Amino acid sequence: MKKPTRILKLIIGVVALLGVATAGWYALVFFESQVTGERAAYLQMAAPHGMTLRWGTARSAADTVYYGRTADQLDQQQVEPKSTVNHRIRLEGLQPDTRYYYRIQHQGAWLQTQADWFVTSPLPGTPRAVRVWLWGDPGKPREKIPVRDAGLKWLHEHAQGRGAYTDIVLTTGDNAYPNATNAEYQREFFLPYKEILKDIPLWTVLGNHDARRWTFYKLFDRPTQAQAGGLASHSEHYFSFDYAQAHFILLDSHHYDLSAKTAMTDWLQQDIQQTRQKWVIVLFHHPPYTGGTYDSDNEKQSRGRMKKARENLIPVLEKLGVDLVINGHSHVYERSHLVHCHYGLSSTFANWMIMDKGKLEAQQRIYEKARPFASGYTGTMYMVLGSSGEGNKRNIEHPALPFTSAKAGSVVMDIDGDSLTSRYITADGSVEDEFRIVKTDTAAKPAMTCQAD
Numbered sequence: 001m002k003k004p005t006r007i008l009k010l011i012i013g014v015v016a017l018l019g020v021a022t023a024g025w026y027a028l029v030f031f032e033s034q035v036t037g038e039r040a041a042y043l044q045m046a047a048p049h050g051m052t053l054r055w056g057t058a059r060s061a062a063d064t065v066y067y068g069r070t071a072d073q074l075d076q077q078q079v080e081p082k083s084t085v086n087h088r089i090r091l092e093g094l095q096p097d098t099r100y101y102y103r104i105q106h107q108g109a110w111l112q113t114q115a116d117w118f119v120t121s122p123l124p125g126t127p128r129a130v131r132v133w134l135w136g137d138p139g140k141p142r143e144k145i146p147v148r149d150a151g152l153k154w155l156h157e158h159a160q161g162r163g164a165y166t167d168i169v170l171t172t173g174d175n176a177y178p179n180a181t182n183a184e185y186q187r188e189f190f191l192p193y194k195e196i197l198k199d200i201p202l203w204t205v206l207g208n209h210d211a212r213r214w215t216f217y218k219l220f221d222r223p224t225q226a227q228a229g230g231l232a233s234h235s236e237h238y239f240s241f242d243y244a245q246a247h248f249i250l251l252d253s254h255h256y257d258l259s260a261k262t263a264m265t266d267w268l269q270q271d272i273q274q275t276r277q278k279w280v281i282v283l284f285h286h287p288p289y290t291g292g293t294y295d296s297d298n299e300k301q302s303r304g305r306m307k308k309a310r311e312n313l314i315p316v317l318e319k320l321g322v323d324l325v326i327n328g329h330s331h332v333y334e335r336s337h338l339v340h341c342h343y344g345l346s347s348t349f350a351n352w353m354i355m356d357k358g359k360l361e362a363q364q365r366i367y368e369k370a371r372p373f374a375s376g377y378t379g380t381m382y383m384v385l386g387s388s389g390e391g392n393k394r395n396i397e398h399p400a401l402p403f404t405s406a407k408a409g410s411v412v413m414d415i416d417g418d419s420l421t422s423r424y425i426t427a428d429g430s431v432e433d434e435f436r437i438v439k440t441d442t443a444a445k446p447a448m449t450c451q452a453d
Contacts, residue, residue, distance in 0.1 A: 032181040033214035035086045039186060040194040041104060041116060044221040046168065046201035047228040047241075048096035048121045052221050055087045057106050065089050067102040071115040074103060086218070097122040099163045116198045119163040124229050124242035125276060127417060131155075132246075133166040133200075134411040136328045137174040139188045139209060140389020143408035146427035147388050148192065151410045154425050166412070168243060169200050172328025172385055173207025173254075173285035180210045185219060203241065205250045207285045207328060208302065231271040238264050240271050246415050247277035251284035251313070253327075258308035265316055272320040278372070278439065279415055281324045287384045288314050288325070289346070291398035292332030297345045302329070311343050315450075318380050321372065323420065323437065328386040332394055333409060333424050334401040335433060338367050338379030341450035342400055349399040355379035355444060358435065364421075365435045368443040371418075376446030381437065383422075385411055391427075405432045 039056030053065055060083045066074035078089050087104075094100065101115040122128055133151060138144055155165045176184040190197070202220075210216040222239050226232040229242030230249075237252035249271065256264055272280060288310035290296045296306040306329075317325060318340050338356040342349050356379055358365040370378040384401065391408035409426035418440070424433040 032179070032183070033218070035182055035215060035218045037085075037182070037186060039190050040198060041102075041111070042190065042194070042197035043118050043199070043201040045090075045223050045228055046118075046121045046243075047223075048123050049094050050090060050092045050227065051094065051100075051118055051120060051201070052088060052090045053102065053104070054219070054221070055104060055111065057085050057087065057111075059107065060085050061107050063087050063089075063111075064105045065091065065102055066105065067091060067100050069098070069100060071101040071117070074101060074115065088221070094120050096120055097126065097128070097163075118199055118201065119167070121228065121242070122244045124244070126244045128244050129160060129162070129414060129416040130244045130246055131160065131162075131166045132413040132415070133169050134172070134326065134385055134413060135169065135388040136172045136333075136385030136410070137207065137331060138171055138193070138388040139174050139176040139180070139184070140331070141177065141188055142390040143427050144188075144192055144389045147408050147410050148196075150427050150429045151412065151425055152196075153429060154423075155412060164200060166200055169196065169202045170248070170283060170326075171202070171204040171388075172283060172326060173205045174209040174328060174386070174389075175204060175207070176215075177209055177389070179212040180215055181213050182215050185215055203248065203250060205283050205285055205328075206237075206252045206254055208254050211254045231267065231274055233267050233271075235263070235267075238267065240275075242275070242277055244415070245278040245417070247272075247275040247280045249280070249282045251282065253284040253286040253305055253309055253313075258305060258312055260312040265312070268313075268316060269320065272317075272322065278418065279324075279420060280320075280322045281326065282317055282322050283326045284309065284313075285327060286329050287327035287334075287382075289336070289342070289382055289398050289400045290327075290330040290332070290334060290384050291346070291396040291401065292330035292334060292384060292386070292394050292404075293392045294330045295396060296398065314380075315343060318377055321376075321378050322380050323369065324381045324383065326383045326385060328384070330384050331386045331390055331392045332384060333387050333391070333405040333407070333433065334384040334398065335403040335424075335435070336382040336400050337402070338369060338381055338437070339400060340377040340379055340447060346398050346400065353400075355447070363431075363434060367435065367437045369437050369439050370443040370446050371439050371441060376448045377450070378443070378446045381435075383411070385424075403433050407432060
C-alpha cells in the first residue's frame, strides 16, 4: 500500500480540522440554546378560552398553578404532568375577555409574593376596542429601558378603563442580542420586561438574531392548530390569531422560503380569505421597504430577503386587502401612506402608487380606506419598527416612507370598530408620528390591477 502523499496528508488534516471546528460550533450552539435557569412567569397563546403560562426554575419539579377570578380566591389548580426546569401549563375552559389571577407553587413555596393576573381574549368579532403595544427589535440594550418606561407612562396616562393597560404585546423579532442565547434572552428580554410579560400576553416573530441559536422555539409557543383563531398552519414558521375585530398574521422571513409559491403563501391566501375580522395586520422581520440601517434596494444585505419579501409576499398581501404590514430589522421608525403596487427598487416608486396621502388634523394624519371587498387594491400601510432597543440615523431616504424618526421608541395602536389609530412614542415621551385609518363606504374605489391611472 502506498503511503499518503504530502498534499493528501494536508487535505486530510484540513478536513479533520474543519470537522472538529464544525462539531465544536454545534456543541456551543447546543449548550447555549438549552433553556435553563430561573425565569419569571410570562404569558403565551392568549385565546378566549385558554392561556399558556411559561416560567423557569433552577431545580426540576412538577409545579402547580393556582388560579381564579379574584386574587384572594384561587379556587382552581393545575399540576404539571412531569418534573422539569422549563415549565409550561395551558389553562383551558376559561371565560372570554375575563380577568384571572394566578400564583405558581414550586416545591411547596410560592414563586410570586402575590397573585399576578391576565385577561383572556375576547371572542373573534367582538365589537370592543383593542390596544396593542408594539416593540421593534427590543433585544438591543442601549435604549430599551427609557423606551419601555416612556411607553408605560403614556399607557397609564391614557388608560381606557378596561381590564389591562394594553391587551397584547407584539414584537418584530430580534428579542435578544447578539446571538439569542438562553443567557441573553434572560438578560436582554425577560428581566427588563418581566413586570409586563407576567400580565400581558406576548406574540413575537423570528428575527435574524433570534435565529443564531435554537432557543427561540423553546421559549415561545406557536398556535399551529389555530388555538387562538385563524386557519391552522401546522407550521411554527407562520400562524395567525384573532383578537376581537383584528386578525394578526405572523410570518418567518428568515428561516422560511420566500419564493412566490410555497406552502406559506398558499396558507396565507386561504387564511386571509377565511377571516371575517375588520382589520388584517401582518408582521415579519425583514422590511420590503427601508432606508434606515439597512437598504431594501441592496440585494446583498440580509441575503436578499427584503427583495424577496417585496416581490413575492407584498403582492399577495395587497391583493387581499391587508391593512398594515409591520417589520423590524432596520433600527429606525419609518412609515408609508396607503400605497399599492410598488414591488421594485425605490427609484421605481411613483405618485400613482399612493392611494391616499391622508389629511392632517390636529397633528394626526387621517386616511380613508374602503371597507372589505372581494378583490382589488384598497391600499396598504407599511411600518418599519426596529428601534425599541436603540434608534439610529438613517442612511438614505426611501420615497415610499415619508414619515421617519431616528429616535428610539415603541408603538401604541388602538383598534376600535372602523378606526385604527397608531402613535410612535419615543424614549423621551414625545409622540413623533400619529395616524388614523378609517374604513368607510366613501373611500376611493379599489384599483383592480396594478397600473397607473
